Amino acid sequence: TIISALRDNQIFDLIAREKRRQESGVELIASENFTSRQVMEAMGSVLTNKYAEGLPGKRYYGGCEIVDLSEQLAIDRLKKLFKVEWANVQPHSGAQANMAVFLACLTPGDTILGFDLSHGGHLSHGSPVNFSGKYFKPVFYGVEKETGIINLDKVEEIALREKPKLIVCGASAYSRDWDYKRFREIADKVGAVLLADIAHPAGLIAKGLLNDPVPHCHFVTSTTHKTLRGPRGGIIMMGKDFENPMGLKTPKGEIRMMSNVMDMAVFPGVQGGPLEHVIAAKAVSFFEALSDDYLDYAKQVKKNAQVMADAFKKRGYEIISGGTDNHLMLIDLRSKGLTGKFAENTLIQADITINKNMVPFDDKSPFVTSGMRVGTAAVTTRGMKEADMEKIVDLIDTVLMSNEDQKVIQKVKKDINHWMEDFPLYV
Ligand code: PLP
Numbered sequence: 001t002i003i004s005a006l007r008d009n010q011i012f013d014l015i016a017r018e019k020r021r022q023e024s025g026v027e028l029i030a031s032e033n034f035t036s037r038q039v040m041e042a043m044g045s046v047l048t049n050k051y052a053e054g055l056p057g058k059r060y061y062g063g064c065e066i067v068d069l070s071e072q073l074a075i076d077r078l079k080k081l082f083k084v085e086w087a088n089v090q091p092h093s094g095a096q097a098n099m100a101v102f103l104a105c106l107t108p109g110d111t112i113l114g115f116d117l118s119h120g121g122h123l124s125h126g127s128p129v130n131f132s133g134k135y136f137k138p139v140f141y142g143v144e145k146e147t148g149i150i151n152l153d154k155v156e157e158i159a160l161r162e163k164p165k166l167i168v169c170g171a172s173a174y175s176r177d178w179d180y181k182r183f184r185e186i187a188d189k190v191g192a193v194l195l196a197d198i199a200h201p202a203g204l205i206a207k208g209l210l211n212d213p214v215p216h217c218h219f220v221t222s223t224t225h226k227t228l229r230g231p232r233g234g235i236i237m238m239g240k241d242f243e244n245p246m247g248l249k250t251p252k253g254e255i256r257m258m259s260n261v262m263d264m265a266v267f268p269g270v271q272g273g274p275l276e277h278v279i280a281a282k283a284v285s286f287f288e289a290l291s292d293d294y295l296d297y298a299k300q301v302k303k304n305a306q307v308m309a310d311a312f313k314k315r316g317y318e319i320i321s322g323g324t325d326n327h328l329m330l331i332d333l334r335s336k337g338l339t340g341k342f343a344e345n346t347l348i349q350a351d352i353t354i355n356k357n358m359v360p361f362d363d364k365s366p367f368v369t370s371g372m373r374v375g376t377a378a379v380t381t382r383g384m385k386e387a388d389m390e391k392i393v394d395l396i397d398t399v400l401m402s403n404e405d406q407k408v409i410q411k412v413k414k415d416i417n418h419w420m421e422d423f424p425l426y427v
Contacts (some may be wrong), residue, residue, distance in 0.1 A: 001353075004047065006126045006247045007382045008067060008185070008357070015093070017174065020289070021351075022034070022043065022089040022115070022200075023418045023420060023424075023425045023426070024145065024351060024352065024396075024416075024420050025351035025352065025353055025416065025417075025420065026351065026352045026379060026392055026416055027353050027376040027378040028209055028336075028352065028353060028354045028375060028376075028378070028379065028392070029353055029354065029355050029372060029373075029374075029375065029378070030172075030173070030176070030200065030226070030327065030328035030355075030373050030375025030377065031172070031199075031200065031223075031226050031375070032225075032226070032375075032377070032378050033225060033226060033227065033229045033380055033381055034229070034264050034381045034382065034425055035225075035229055035230060035231060035281075035285065036202055036229075036284070036285075037426060038228060038284050038288075039220040039229075039231055039281045039284045039285050039288075040168070040281070042177060042231075042232075042277065042280040042281040042283070042284050043184040043231050043278060043281040044110045044279050045277050045280065045281075046277075047067060047070065047139075047276040047277035047279075048275070048276070048277040049281050050063070050064070050067050050276050051329045052064045052067045052068075052071070052273060052274055052276050053267060053268075053272065053273045053274070054072075054267070055070045055263060055267075056075070057067075059373060061292060064074070067228055067276040067279075067280075069251075070276065070279065070280045070283060071089065071090075071274070071276065071279050071280075071283075072223070073283045074089040074279050074280070074282045074283035074286060075087050075088075075089055077286035077287055077290060078235060078237065078282075078286050079237075080235055080286075080288055080290060081206050081237075081286050081290055082206055082214060083214060083221070083384050083426070084214055084220070084236065084238060084239055084240075085239060085240040085407040086258075086262075087207065087235060087236065087237045087238075087307050088100075088235065088236045088237075088259075088261040088262060088263055088266050089233075089235055089236030089282050089283075089294055090267060090275075090277050090279065091235060091236060091266055091271070091275040092233060092234065092271060092275060092278075093104055093223065093232065093233060093235065093236070094122075094124070094197070094199045094221065094222065094223035094233045094234045095122075095123070095124040095130070095242070096209050096234055096266075096270055096271060097106070097188045097221040097222070097223075097234030097235060097236050097266075098122075098124040098125070098132065098168075098195070098234075099124065099262045099270045099404060100133070100236060100262065100265040100269055101166075101195055101219050101236060101262070101265070102131075102132060102135075102166070102268045103222060103269045103270060104261050104262050104264075104265035104269070105165070105166055105193045105219075106136060106165055106166055107134075108135045108136065108359060109136065110136050110137065110147060110164075110165040110166070111131065111136070111137045111139060111160055111162055111163065111164040111165060111373045112125075112136045112137070112139070112153075112164050112165065112166045112167070112168065113126075113138075113139050113158060113162060113164035113166070113168070113192070113248040114132075114139075114140055114141075114167075114168040115125040115140065115141060115142070115150070115168065115169070115170070115171050115174070115348075116140040116141065116360075117140075117358070118141075118142075118161060118271065118358045118360065118361075118362055119142040119143050119171065119174075119358075119360040119367075120143070120171040120172060120173035120174040120320075120330065120360070121140070121168075121171050122170070122171065122172045122175075122199070124136025124150070124198065125168045125170075125197065125199075126139075126140065126168075128303065130195060130208065133348065136186060136263045137383040138250070139158060139162045140158075141155045142319070143157050143174075143321070143360045145361055147321065148320040148321035148322065148360060149176055149235070149321050150174075150176070152179060152182045152183075152186070153210060155183070156187055156189070157188045157189045158188050159187070159189065159192065160189065160190060161190075162193075163190050164190065164192050164264075165193065166192055166193045166194075166195060167183065167186065167187050167192045167193070167194050167195070168194050168195045168196075168197055169183045169194070169195070169196050169197070169213070169217070170195075170197030170198055170199065170200075170221075171197075171200065171344075172199070173319050173328065173330045173373045174321075174330075175305075175309075175319070175320065175321055175323065175324035175325060175328055175330060176321050176324075176325050176326075177210050177211050177325040177326070177330045178210075178211055179211070179215070180211055180212070180213040180215075180216035181198060181216050183217070184216040185419040186216065187218075188261075193218050193219070194216070194217045194218050194219075194220070194393055195218065195219045195220070195221065195314050196213035196216075197220075197221050197222070198213060198222045199218060199222050199223040199226055199376075200226050200227065200326065200327070200328065201219070201225070201227060201326045201414025202222040202224075202226065202227055203227030203228045203229060203289060203294070203327075203377070204298050204301065204302060204326055204327060205300050205314065206228070206289055206298075207289075207294065207295045207298040207299075209298055209299065210326060214237070214239040215239055216239075217239070218238070218258075219236060219237070219238055220235075220236070220237045220238070220239070221234065221235065221236050221237075222234065222235050223235075224282050224285060226377060227301060227327050227377045228279060228285060228289060229284050229285055229297075229377070229381065230279035230284070230289075231278050231285065231287070231410075232278070232283075232352045233278050233279075233282055235282070236262060236266065238259065238262070239318055244420060251388050255339045255391050256257040257427065260398070264319075266407050280393060292389070297380060297381070300324075300385065301327045301376050302326065302327065303377070303378055303386060304376040304379070304380050304385070304386060304388075304389050305324045305326065305327050305328065305329065305376045306324060307390065308328045308329065308374065308376060308392065308393060309324045310323075311389060311390050311393035311394075312331060312393055313391065315397050316335065316336070317331050317332075317333075317335070318331065318332040318334075318335045319331055319332075320332055320359055320360060320371070320383055326375065327371060327375045327376050327377050328375035328376075329373070329374060329375075330357055330359060330371050330372075331371055331372050331373075332370060332371050333370055333371055333372060334359075334370050336367070336400065336401075338400060339356070339364060339368050339369060339370060340355075340356025340357055340358075340364075340368065340369030340370060340371050341356050341367065341368045341369060343356065343372045343400060344356040344372065345401055346400060346402075346404060346409070347399055347400070348355075349399075349409050349413065350399045350409050350410075350413040350416060351411075351413050351416050351417060352392075352395065352399065352411040352412075352416065354372045354373065354374050354396075355372065355373055356368070356369040356372055357369055357372055357373040358370070358371060358372070358387065359371035372423060374417065376389070382423035382425060383422075383423050384423060391419075393414065395412050395415070398412055399412050
């Protein structure tokens with residue numbers, strides 16, 4: 001072979017260590033999951049060698065006959081999974097999917113209305129440190145202090161006052177379902193484009209376990225690596241029967257016209273060549289998500305989250321909004337006298353991975369925070385059920401209430417490492 005036979009032991013040792021870390025701990029980061037072997041196989045394939053700027057059948061490079069087929073499979077499966085009319089599977093990430101929608105629909109300086117980052121929104125919905133907040137004028141809605149729930153009358157009030165060109169619904173740390181119909185009514189009142197970013201609950205939405213944004217939103221973006229359990233990446237989708245939200249003339253049909261605008265916003269708008277190996281892995285994950293097994297998985301994710309929320313409440317933890325409809329929950333640790341930073345740093349010593357998270361109306365900085373976010377997508381993939389959720393919460397409580405007693409923490413860690421052998425990941 002002309003390729004060097006030298007093995008990069010440094011990197012492969014690190015990968016082996018990371019695999020052991022993933023296998024031996026309890027993974028509760030709400031945005032993470034464990035993909036199947038065949039998803040990783042597609043990602044680690046020769047498709048990574050191929051340049052394929054353009055779209056299936058319309059490429060700027062030769063030799064794309066085969067990646068045309070795999071990308072088309074990804075598109076067709078995604079359309080079937082979410083019952084959408086159009087999809088683009090090329091965005092390298094969720095943030096880039098959002099960026100493409102913004103580029104297609106907005107002019108720099110336009111007002112966008114999104115969910116406040118500190119209440120559970122995402123950086124790419126208007127944060128001042130992100131392109132969305134630098135090139136556009138962001139205004140925000142949030143949750144009510146008393147309920148932890150979004151008040152749609154207030155959203156409407158803000159929309160009427162601020163007249164945004166685009167409204168985003170969707171979040172990174174909101175445990176309740178979304179009323180997309182009402183959001184659309186609000187968007188229509190002010191002539192705004194409505195974008196649902198379903199990065200987190202996508203898998204539950206695909207299987208009909210949460211409200212469906214497709215009939216109501218002009219655009220739906222998502223990541224593929226959270227509840228959807230695919231490779232890291234983004235997607236953009238459009239439903240049907242929509243007027244052209246940008247008022248463009250559409251000689252044949254609005255969807256077709258908007259789809260061209262949107263395809264071009266992805267490439268050449270915000271990206272170069274698509275990652276065909278990742279797109280093939282997306283296709284594999286959509287294939288898996290179309291199965292009945294995945295429906296059982298999604299139902300279990302939701303059940304596990306509800307049991308976990310109840311178990312936390314039983315131990316005196318305060319869940320923002322009082323519970324969960326999806327796969328995650330945000331816990332306010334102030335009633336326990338703890339910070340998010342403390343929880344994250346202490347739990348990791350016992351091989352329990354969570355992330356610190358701002359809670360609505362937080363008085364601490366994003367580096368400290370008053371909350372922690374936990375989710376059940378990853379542990380459910382490992383095969384865990386309701387009783388396991390109770391046990392996880394018990395172990396979390398033991399560690400957090402241990403006054404950092406290393407004897408207690410190390411015992412929990414040992415128990416967890418041993419317990420996780422019952423839930424093999426990649427044997
Ligand atoms: N949108 C939401 C709601 C998210 O939670 C995330 C990631 O956490 C993203 C977008 C961004 O996805 P990515 O990290 O793939 O850019």
